[in-house]
Amino acid sequence: MNQPITVFFIGYSGCGKDTQAGLLQKFLEKRDGLGSVLYIYTGDELRKFAEGSSYTAKKIKNDILEVGGKAPDFLAIYAWAEVFNKNFKPEHHLLFSSSPRTAIEAQILDEAMGFYGREKVYPVFLNVSREEAFSRLKKRGRSDDTDEVIRSRLDFFDREVRPALEYYKTQIKNKLVDIDGNPHDENKIHEDILKALALV
DSSP, rough: OOOOOOEEEETTTTHHHHHHHHHHHHHHHHHTTOOEEEEEHHHHHHHHHSSSSSHHHHHIIHHHHHTOOOOHHHHHHHHHHHHHHHHOTOOOEEEEESSOOOOHHHHHHHHHHHHHHHHHHEEEEEEEHHHHHHHHHHHHHTTTTOHHHHHHHHHHHIIIIHHHHHHHHSSSSSOEEEOOOOSHHHHHHHHHHHHHTTOO
16 A cells, blocks of 8 residues: 555635545545545535534634634644544555644644654645635635625635645645645646655
8 A cells, every 4th residue: 555645735715725635535535445545624524523412512612713713723623633533543544534623733733743653744724816716615605604704704715725825835844735726627726736745
């Protein structure tokens, strides 16, 4: 089997992180077999948690999800770490969608990958303009995608996630992979990612 890779997909809401993570998962599982990929989507894990009846679950739902707010680092890290700790095997390819969301989380992820001896770690930035991201979010027509909530999500990226990008730009080992996400051909973007990660 090929040496396992770890990929963090980073970018504005609407940039195509989930789509590209899904395409990469299909590529890797076709090559290396079903079950060869552990795919962790922090947002989904937080939404699942928010369905509970605990005080924390209600706060996540009301104070974060319904208003497009920022999950505190400890909750975001808990969300992916719980899945990771329960399901990770050393032979897994690891795909994270929407993580890291802050420079602190980026450092924690790097610490975790170092602990497990992961060699091929790629933070992938799907680089689209703010205007393009806004347009895509409006077009998908989700009930919670009001103009105000969309702007809040985009502001969150500019305020919180960009420092994570700067962190990776300064790293010697896990350097940022910048991918043009503006083309509307998702397969072209997928091919660009495969080439950048030396998978083709």
